[in-house]
Amino acid sequence: MKVGIIGLGSMGGGAARACVAAGLVTQGHDIAEAAMRAFAAEGGQAAATPGALAAQCDAVAVYVLNADQTEAALFDSGAAAAARPGTVFLLCATMPPARATAIAERLVGMGHLALDAPVSGGAAKARAGALTIMASGSEAAFARASVMLDAMAAQVFRLGPEPGMASRMKIVNQHLAGIHIAAAAEALTQAIALGMDPAQVIEVIADCAGTSWMFENRGPHIAQGDYTPLSAVEIWLKDLAIVVDIATEVGLDPVLARAALARFRAAAEAGFGREDDAAVAKVYARAAGLALPGVA
Amino acid sequence: MKVGIIGLGSMGGGAARACVAAGLVTQGHDIAEAAMRAFAAEGGQAAATPGALAAQCDAVAVYVLNADQTEAALFDSGAAAAARPGTVFLLCATMPPARATAIAERLVGMGHLALDAPVSGGAAKARAGALTIMASGSEAAFARASVMLDAMAAQVFRLGPEPGMASRMKIVNQHLAGIHIAAAAEALTQAIALGMDPAQVIEVIADCAGTSWMFENRGPHIAQGDYTPLSAVEIWLKDLAIVVDIATEVGLDPVLARAALARFRAAAEAGFGREDDAAVAKVYARAAGLALPGVA
Incomplete structure (x- = not known):
C-alpha cells in the first residue's frame, strides 16, 4: 500500500507524518519546496508533481485550502489523469457539499474512487494520527482508503454512501x-x-x-x-x-x-x-x- | 455541622440533596411549598422561613436567581439577622461582581462570614454533588464553608480573598x-x-x-x-x-x-x-x- 498526500501544511503535513509513522510508504507534494524537504527529512518521499505522486499511489489525500485548490490539485495538475484506475482520492479540504459531490463525480467518471473526507482535530492531532474524519462515499472507496484512514484518524465517522454528506x-x-x-x-x-x-x-x-x-x-x-x-x-x-x-x-x-x-x-x-x-x-x-x- | 439552602430550584434543590447524600443535616427553604415537601420526602428538613433556617445552621447557601433575590432572601426575610454570629453565607447566584462585594460586606458588618460562591455544571451535577464552584472570600469563610463546599462540589476553585473575584x-x-x-x-x-x-x-x-x-x-x-x-x-x-x-x-x-x-x-x-x-x-x-x- 502506497499513499500520497497533496498539501503538506499544518494539517496535511501532520497527516503525512502520521502515515509514515504507521509504516506506510508515503509520498508528499507541496507547492512549497521547503515543506517537501522537511517531509523528506522525516521519512517521507517528496514527489515533484501531483501527477508523479498520484501515478504511484493507491490512495491519495488532498489537504489543500478549498474546493478550487482541490480541483486544481486533482485536475489542472494532471494528478487524476496520471493515477491508475481505481485509485482512491480523499477530499480533505473544507468545501461546500455540492462541490465535494461534483469533484467526486468527476473522479468516478475517470475510473477512480472518491471519498468525501473532511477532518477535524487541529495540527497536533493530525501529526499524532489522531484526527476525527467525517467520511462519506461508496463501500469500494471506504475499503480502498481504510489503511490510510486508520493511519490518519483516531475516529472515522461513516456518514453515508454519497460524497457531500461528510x-x-x-x-x-x-x-x-x-x-x-x-x-x-x-x-x-x-x-x-x-x-x-x-x-x-x-x-x-x-x-x-x-x-x-x-x-x-x-x-x-x-x-x-x-x-x-x-x-x-x-x-x-x-x-x-x-x-x-x-x-x-x-x-x-x-x-x-x-x-x-x-x-x-x-x-x-x-x-x-x-x-x-x-x-x-x-x-x-x-x-x-x-x-x-x-x-x- | 448543620447546613441550609435557600432556594430549592434545579440547582439549589440538587445541591441540597447532595448535602443530604453527604450525611449533613440539611435544611431547605423555598417560596414554593411543593419544592419543600419534595425535599422533605428525600431526607431534608423543610424550614418555614429563611430566618428559621438561618438561625439553626452553620453554613447557608443562597441559590436564587440574582442579586436582588439574594438580598431579599438574606436581609428582607430576616435570615441574616436571625443567624448566629459567625455563620457563613455562600452567595451562589450569578450577579454583577460589585453586588457580590456589597452583599458580602453587609453580611460581614453583621458579624457573619461570606463567600462569593457561584457555581457551574447544571442540574445533574448539582444533584450528584459534582458542581464546579468558583469561590472567593476570607480564609475564615472558606474554613467554615469547607464541609458544605465538599458536599456540593467536585471542584472548588479558590480565586482570591475578596468577594467579587469569583x-x-x-x-x-x-x-x-x-x-x-x-x-x-x-x-x-x-x-x-x-x-x-x-x-x-x-x-x-x-x-x-x-x-x-x-x-x-x-x-x-x-x-x-x-x-x-x-x-x-x-x-x-x-x-x-x-x-x-x-x-x-x-x-x-x-x-x-x-x-x-x-x-x-x-x-x-x-x-x-x-x-x-x-x-x-x-x-x-x-x-x-x-x-x-x-x-x-
Whole structure:
C-alpha cells in the first residue's frame, strides 16, 4: 500500500507524518519546496508533481485550502489523469457539499474512487494520527482508503454512501468552531480588561459549562501571546462564508455566524489575516485600547 | 455541622440533596411549598422561613436567581439577622461582581462570614454533588464553608480573598455559555434544515473541534424536542445583560454576546421565556418555517 498526500501544511503535513509513522510508504507534494524537504527529512518521499505522486499511489489525500485548490490539485495538475484506475482520492479540504459531490463525480467518471473526507482535530492531532474524519462515499472507496484512514484518524465517522454528506457535517462543525473562536477571543479579552489572569480563566472555565474545544485550544494562544498560524484568520473568511451561504439557501438567518464572520473580516482588514485565528482577539483589544499579553 | 439552602430550584434543590447524600443535616427553604415537601420526602428538613433556617445552621447557601433575590432572601426575610454570629453565607447566584462585594460586606458588618460562591455544571451535577464552584472570600469563610463546599462540589476553585473575584469569573463563564447555547441552536437548526439527523450531528460534532459543553448538554434537548426548563431562556436575558453592561464599562463591544442576547430576547418575546434555554432554536426555526423535532 502506497499513499500520497497533496498539501503538506499544518494539517496535511501532520497527516503525512502520521502515515509514515504507521509504516506506510508515503509520498508528499507541496507547492512549497521547503515543506517537501522537511517531509523528506522525516521519512517521507517528496514527489515533484501531483501527477508523479498520484501515478504511484493507491490512495491519495488532498489537504489543500478549498474546493478550487482541490480541483486544481486533482485536475489542472494532471494528478487524476496520471493515477491508475481505481485509485482512491480523499477530499480533505473544507468545501461546500455540492462541490465535494461534483469533484467526486468527476473522479468516478475517470475510473477512480472518491471519498468525501473532511477532518477535524487541529495540527497536533493530525501529526499524532489522531484526527476525527467525517467520511462519506461508496463501500469500494471506504475499503480502498481504510489503511490510510486508520493511519490518519483516531475516529472515522461513516456518514453515508454519497460524497457531500461528510462535507455537510464539516460545515456544521465549522459553523460552531468559528463562532467559538470569536467567543473565546471576546470573553478572554473582556477578562483581561477586568484585570483577570487569562491563564487562570482558561484553567477554571475549562472545568465549567462555558468551555468549548476552541476555548481550550485557542485560549492559550491569547494568554501566551502566540499567534503562530496553525489555523489562520483567513480560513474563517472562507469557511464562515460557506456557512452563511448555505444558511441563506435554506432560509435561515445565522446571526451568530455572521457576527463571527464580521469579526474575522475585521481582523483580516487590520492585517492579521495570516496570523493564528486567535488573533481575532486583537480586534477587540484595539478597539478598547487594551494591551494583550505579548502584543506590542 | 448543620447546613441550609435557600432556594430549592434545579440547582439549589440538587445541591441540597447532595448535602443530604453527604450525611449533613440539611435544611431547605423555598417560596414554593411543593419544592419543600419534595425535599422533605428525600431526607431534608423543610424550614418555614429563611430566618428559621438561618438561625439553626452553620453554613447557608443562597441559590436564587440574582442579586436582588439574594438580598431579599438574606436581609428582607430576616435570615441574616436571625443567624448566629459567625455563620457563613455562600452567595451562589450569578450577579454583577460589585453586588457580590456589597452583599458580602453587609453580611460581614453583621458579624457573619461570606463567600462569593457561584457555581457551574447544571442540574445533574448539582444533584450528584459534582458542581464546579468558583469561590472567593476570607480564609475564615472558606474554613467554615469547607464541609458544605465538599458536599456540593467536585471542584472548588479558590480565586482570591475578596468577594467579587469569583463572580467576575462566573460572568466570563456566562459570557461563553450564553453564546454557545445560541450557537448550538443556530447550527443544529441549520443541520435540520439541511435534512441531517440531529442526533447523529451531536454524536459526530462532540468528537470534533466544533464542540462545546453547552452543545453537548443542550443539543439533545433540541434533538429530542424536550424543552423542560432546567435552565430557562429568561436566565440569559439577565446574565447576558450583565455581560454586556460590564463590557461597556471597560470599553469593549461584545458583539457576539449582544447577538446571543438578542436571540434570547426574541425567544422570550415569542413566549418561550420559561422554557429550557435550548428553545432559542425555535426562534431560528419559526423564521425559516422549519419544523423542529417534537415541536408542533
